[in-house]
Amino acid sequence: MSADMRTLLASYRKIIVLTQDEATLPADERAQANRVGQQLFHENQERIGKIDAALTQLVSSPSPARFDALGTLLDYIESGEGLYDADRLAFRELMQSLLAQVAKDSSLPAIKLHKRISEDLDALAEIERNYEKEIRAVFGRFESRSIILKREKWDSYVAYLKTLYQRERILKEYGVVMPYPAKPEPQGPSLPSPPGKEEEEIFGKTLPKKTVVLTFDDGPHRRYSDEIAAILKQYNAPAIFFSVGRNIGSIDAQGKAKLGGGADVMRRLKQSGYTLANHSFSHAQLSKQSGDNLKAEILSTDTLLKAVDPQRSSLFRFPYGARNREGMQALENAQLKSMMWNIDSLDWADPVPSSIADRVLRTVDKEGRGIILFHDIHERTVKALPAILDRLIAEGYQFAGWEDGNFKVSGASSPAPVQRSAAAGYANSWAIVVGIDKYQKWPQLQYAVRDAEGVGQMLVQKFGFAPQRVITLKNEQATRTGILAAFHDKLAHGNLQPNDRIFVFFAGHGATRKLSSGRDLGYIVPVDADPNNLATDAIPMTEIQNIAESLPAKHALFVMDACYSGLGLTRGAANASFLRDNAKRLGRQMLTAGGADQLVSDGGPNGHSVFTWTLLQGLGGKADLNGDSMITGTELAAYVAPAVSSVSQQTPAFGSLPGSEGGEFVFELPEESEFLNTGTAQLSNDAIALNTKLDAQASAPSTTVVVKDLQGGETKITAPAAVPVSARQQAQRANDQGLLLYKEKQYAAAEAQFTEALKLRPNFALAANNLGFVFYKQDKFSEAARWFENAVKMDPSRAIAYMNLGDAYSRAGENGKAKGAYKTYLELAPGGTQAGYARQQMEKL
Known part of the structure; x- marks a missing residue:
């Protein structure tokens, strides 16, 4: 070795x-x-x-x-x-x-x-x-x-x-001797190729300007191919995967395909809409092959691809780009076509993701169009890809896929407003959410169920968790058997993948029991537990540890709206020394509401505990401490812990559980697309008052936050440094912050954020509308109308902006213009939620 x-x-x-x-x-x-x-x-x-x-x-x-x-x-x-x-x-x-x-x-x-x-x-x-x-x-x-x-x-x-x-x-x-440079010879006139027609090989020269094709060689890879596909999906970007046959399976003596584990990866790629293509069987240098060996390299992989997808594409890529005339003839006989590239990421040689991104973006800028060569067998490619796609989209590039023997430009644009894989590379997102108010033999709680419902809605509506993967247990459903079945049956047998993440939220009673060794053992208390039979009726943390070790997820975050209580008379959380890692870069983190003998403050706004309300505000965007549109488990704790401590008698605790390899659970904030209007809800006065207190602590001039760790000591959390982002991303972030401020009725601060968004992105219709509505809310109707006019110029199809414009004109006394704006709204959205209101307003004018 x-x-x-x-x-x-x-x-x-x-x-x-x-x-x-x-x-x-x-x-x-x-x-x-x-x-x-x-x-x-x-x-x-x-x-x-x-x-x-x-x-x-x-x-x-x-x-x-x-x-x-x-x-x-x-x-x-x-x-x-x-x-x-x-x-x-x-x-x-x-x-x-x-x-x-x-x-x-x-x-x-x-x-x-x-x-x-x-x-x-x-x-x-x-x-x-x-x-x-x-x-x-x-x-x-x-x-x-x-x-x-x-x-x-x-x-x-x-x-x-x-x-x-x-x-x-x-x-x-390696068999290469470079010749002396040849002397230039006079060249006669060359005949141009027919417009729109490629040579016998495809280089992407006929693509429209600012159009690129994303291609990935050498897979399928058991981990990175799925991660790349997850990233592409969120950008609605097509791609072509050139796969090596031996990674898919083998050919038996009768010439039949025998598929292996890589075929499952290929099927998932196909189901997600990506093009499957041939990259030879063994990745040999085919320019040095001939005869049957050369044909087998091409045809064996073609047979395997057809076994995975009978409609496999006709594309072939020579390994290393090395081909000869015999190889080209073999492709033609097999009715396959060679696709090359003109933009090489060099991700096979470059170990630094940011360097890969820089190279690709510079070459794309130079070429203006073409086919980009990546490899789906590197972690560094996974890390570089989001930065590349963000910049290309920001600069107006479009993505082309391969369909029916031709390039087809997709409608790829900014990523969909759901959780992206980003650097964490999540395939699926799972959650177990438990809330118990109506205990059979324990004191009743008031807000635990409401807390669980609020967290579940946030996961689905904001972060794109699939509803079928959010397992919610409330009151009588949260028995000992029901909670364990959620882990054992619904997760363990629910096709949980190594690149998935799991979020666990528990709101209910907890208890501690002192063992003969003097150590405390924590328990989650199900709805049917008997306080006198804690050891048999409750769920010890050691059992949760065993369950967690058997789940092949990448990152897990446990959030317990609970405090330790030796008497178990209020919500309590147990010591979490469990979760041995069993996959690379595992992240296992826990955030609890408080320490021993502390009472959970249940008097938060909207029927939530103070802890869960603060948690929801953090996930709403306030815990994005460095402005990169991602909230890590550490950032969430750095926002929640001091904020809760500042307004209650609780001291939340946070830490990585034993076995964690330093991985971070990541929430990626979706881009807000809400056009402010008269139907936009704002926070209640008590919610605004509490948020003011929370934000005062969060904005304290300190780069380091001290919080309790899971063993009762103290640990320092350093706020993450700001990361460089594109102007487009900065504009979106400013708009999103403006929405939060508007809902808290901080109009001056909201106006500043929407203004900043428009400075960064002058044609940002969403920010223009929202800035106009801040003026409208302050009875500045003429100013509002001007910004609504800007919004509809930028985005003439946005119906709600015409509704806002009609309202502003009406309040400014310009009835004719108001009637025209309402009419346009009805033409764009005749069945819209405010169609009845628009008709009433037109009748009044």
């Missing part, structure tokens, strides 16, 4: 030497360097698979010596002689896989090893951050600048690599 590790590192280093300053190379040499670099990369992928299989076998071995062997491997990665920091990035994928394997072993040596690997991965992440600027400069294909930034650290590393390897030698080892 050690020899394979060293060969893996050597190939990684050669890729860096090949791509060093590649933008300055002649086009032919650059193409050859990229091709050989890709070949080195794919050889390394096979090598990683071999090492991974050996490590899996070693970890599962009963031999105690396995831990010494694994320790020796980590010694090499951590402190091997001659290793640079950048070298260690070559082993990150292996380390992540090893972490997941070791997590399955609950022995003490395995737990210690798991901690060591986790710390090593943290160190690798820090190395990536330290090298990011230097690596981006190497891989970014930036144009020359007048000031050349010094990159001593990276330069010293590359200089060392050049003492070991030379580009010319690497190319030669």
Whole structure:
């Protein structure tokens, strides 16, 4: 294994030497360097698979010596002689896989090893951050600048690599010798291609301006293909997946397809509307193949694709872009067509997601249109993709898919207002929501059911949780059997996937019981529990731990509107030392309403407890502390905990549960699309008063928040730094903040936010309407009318803006204009909710 590790590192280093300053190379040499670099990369992928299989076998071995062997491997990665920091990035994928394997072993040596690997991965992440600027400069294909930034650290590393390897030698080892530059020869006039017609291969040259095609090679991957598809879905962006046959299955002696696990991934891609295409059977360099071997590479994968999708596309992509005349003829005989690319993400070579995004966006800007080459076998591609799509959409690009032998431009635009996978990569979202007021043998509660209902509605309506995946148990439904069945049957047997997330909310009684060891054991109290039979009727946290360990979700967040109470007379939450991680980058977090012997404040607005009301305000957008439109579990706690403490006698607690690998549960705020109008509800006076107090604490000038941890101590949470976003995203964020402020009747602040949105995005019809309505609400009808006029110019199809315009004209005394605006509203929305009102107003004028 050690020899394979060293060969893996050597190939990684050669890729860096090949791509060093590649933008300055002649086009032919650059193409050859990229091709050989890709070949080195794919050889390394096979090598990683071999090492991974050996490590899996070693970890599962009963031999105690396995831990010494694994320790020796980590010694090499951590402190091997001659290793640079950048070298260690070559082993990150292996380390992540090893972490997941070791997590399955609950022995003490395995737990210690798991901690060591986790710390090593943290160190690798820090190395990536330290090298990011230097690596981006190497891989970014930036144009020359007048000031050349010094990159001593990276330069010293590359200089060392050049003492070991030379580009010319690497190319030669892979059968490439670059000829001397040919002398230019006079060229005669060339005949233009027919308009709209591609050559025998497809490069995307006939695409309309500002149109791109997203393509992904080398899958299907058991994890990343689904994550990429989830991201694309939220942007309504089509894509073509060029798959390697051996990842789908095999061909038996009779020439029939035998599908493997990758076929399930392919079916999901097809069901989601993506195009399936052929990328050969083994990813061989087909320009060096001939005869039956060449045909088998093409036809075997075609057979497998047809077994998955009888209407598979006719597209084929040569591995490495390497093809010959015989290969082209074989495609024609199979009625397949070669699709190439003109925008290469180089995600196979570049380890930094932001660098990948920069490269793609710069090349797209230069080319103006074309086919983008990505690979759906990298985590870094998953991380880079949202940033790329956001920028392309903001700059007016459209996406084309492949349908019936032609490109078809989709209606892709901004992402749908539901939860996106983003960097977390969620496939599905699940929730268990429990609220109990009417206990059979415990004191009755008042607001627990209302709290559960409010949280469930927020998950579905704002964050796009599918209603069928939100399991709600209220009062008599929340028996011991019912709660356990929600975990065991509805989640465990509900096709829960490793990339799913689980949100658990509990509002009800809790209890603690002191064991003979002196340790407290916490319990969730079902509706049918007997206080005298706590050990048998209630659900101990140890049982929840066992359940959670069996659920293959990526991230879980437990929110308990409960406090510890030794007497169990009020809502109580138990100590949450459970949840051993069993998947990479697991996140296991818990937020509780308070500590021991504290009473939950049930007097919040709208029939909620103070804690749940604050939680809902945070999820509404106030917990987005760094303005990136995402709320992490830590951000939620940083907003909720001090806010609740400032207005009640509760001290909420938060922390990561044992077994968490530092993953964060993420809520992604959808883009608000509400056009303010007379039907928009505002908060009650008591809600506004409480929010004023909460916001006073949240806006305190402190970058660090101190909260209770889950063991009763204190922990510091540092507010996350702001992240760079596009002007379009900033405009949407300002509009969303304006909506929150309007509903709290903070009109001056709302006006400032809507104004900011329009500065950032001058044609933002939504913000124009909403700014107009802030004026309207303050009886400034002429000003309001002008902004409603702007809104309908920007978006002539927006009916509600015409209704607002009619109201503003009417209140300003311009009856003729008001009548015309109401008429337009009725023409656009004859069956609209305010059609009756519009007709009444027209009759009055």
